[in-house]
Structure formats: structure tokens, C-alpha cells
Amino acid sequence: MPRFTIIEHTGAEHQVDAEVGQSVMQGAIDAMVPGILADCGGSCSCATCHCYVDETWMSRLPPPESTERDMLECVLEQRETSRLSCQLRVTPAIEGLVIRLPASQV
Numbered sequence: 001m002p003r004f005t006i007i008e009h010t011g012a013e014h015q016v017d018a019e020v021g022q023s024v025m026q027g028a029i030d031a032m033v034p035g036i037l038a039d040c041g042g043s044c045s046c047a048t049c050h051c052y053v054d055e056t057w058m059s060r061l062p063p064p065e066s067t068e069r070d071m072l073e074c075v076l077e078q079r080e081t082s083r084l085s086c087q088l089r090v091t092p093a094i095e096g097l098v099i100r101l102p103a104s105q106v
């Protein structure tokens with residue numbers, strides 16, 4: 001199981017072990033990490049799974065597809081490193097990934 005780190009806006013840090021093939025969002029929900037609402041269940045239509053990918057990881061992840069890019073326009077405080085965690089797949093290559101959560105999900 002690949003392990004990644006989620007850091008809440010408060011600084012609270014969570015180590016998450018997730019199944020390959022899951023989304024990062026689902027792995028976080030299963031690990032009961034607060035701060036991800038995932039209202040649409042992962043169908044890329046709510047943007048309440050917004051996260052910031054650590055800059056060192058941006059080039060190591062597949063780029064967002066157009067649907068994700070469109071949904072990212074809806075988030076508060078969008079940054080260059082913004083992604084939707086439901087669109088990030090857990091693969092062996094994400095071992096060590098670090099993401100941060102925004103103060104709120106809208």
C-alpha cells in the first residue's frame with residue numbers, strides 16, 4: 001500500500017496508506033482525515049476534495065484533464081498547485097506524496 005501525507009490547514013499531519021487504484025480522496029476518507037468533503041463521491045463535479053500538491057510533486061503526477069481543470073475554477077483560493085484529490089490515483093509512484101488541504105472546501 002503506498003503511503004502519502006495529508007496536512008490539514010491547521011498543520012495537523014496524517015499518514016495515509018491507500019490501496020492502489022483508489023483515489024487519493026477515497027484513501028483520505030477511509031482514513032477519516034477531516035477537511036475533504038467529497039460531496040459528489042468522486043465524479044469530479046463538486047470540487048469539495050480540493051487540495052494543494054506539494055510543489056516538488058507537481059511534475060511527477062499526471063496533469064489534470066479538462067473536466068478537473070474546469071472544476072478547479074470553482075474552488076476558493078486556487079493556486080498553481082491546486083488539484084482535486086478524487087482525480088489523483090493511488091499508484092506505487094505516489095509513495096511519499098504530500099498534499100495540503102485548504103482552510104475550507106466550497
Ligand code: FES
Nearest residue numbers: 040042044047086
Ligand atoms: S469528490 Fe467531487 S470533485 Fe472530487
